[in-house]
Amino acid sequence: MRYWLFKSEPDTWSWDQQVAKGALGEEWDGIRNYQARNFMREMKLGDRGFFYHSQKDKAVVGTVEVCAEIHPDSTTDDPRWECVDIRALEPFARPVTLQEIKETEALAEMVLVKNSRLSVQPVTESEWRLICEMGGVQT
DNA sequence: GCCAACGTTGGC
DNA sequence: GCCAACGTTGGC
Numbered sequence: 717m718r719y720w721l722f723k724s725e726p727d728t729w730s731w732d733q734q735v736a737k738g739a740l741g742e743e744w745d746g747i748r749n750y751q752a753r754n755f756m757r758e759m760k761l762g763d764r765g766f767f768y769h770s771q772k773d774k775a776v777v778g779t780v781e782v783c784a785e786i787h788p789d790s791t792t793d794d795p796r797w798e799c800v801d802i803r804a805l806e807p808f809a810r811p812v813t814l815q816e817i818k819e820t821e822a823l824a825e826m827v828l829v830k831n832s833r834l835s836v837q838p839v840t841e842s843e844w845r846l847i848c849e850m851g852g853v854q855t
Numbered sequence: 856g857c858c859a860a861c862g863t864t865g866g867c
Numbered sequence: 868g869c870c871a872a873c874g875t876t877g878g879c
Binding site for chain 3: 723725770771774814832833835
């Protein structure tokens, strides 16, 4: 299993909206960036991910699971853009902020820190475990 | 609101 | 194929 991070502006698509979609989940649509799309192509059913709020929050707020592998993005006719579906798993007991991540030595190499603009990105297993622990959820 | 970083577009 | 111009993202 691999681990990922999905970034969203809470004003556009928030964790609460994701949770409201329940077990069926929702398309992670609207991605118009090749790097992000390519990572989604690598995702497998059951892969886990963090849900990150950019802009105002700048914090990881919960965990998600890939519940549909790569398929066309229903929000465009352009065949270049594809996406996966994700569903909410666990809300963090305590959001893990970007500031905390930056202050944590073991997380200094995260893509979130190194390439802040990439909206879909891989997370290593050790990063996954540590952030889950900081957020107060079971891995 | 500003600006740095990055990606994309299009002229040559 | 290069690169200038432009648009977008996201942290501050």
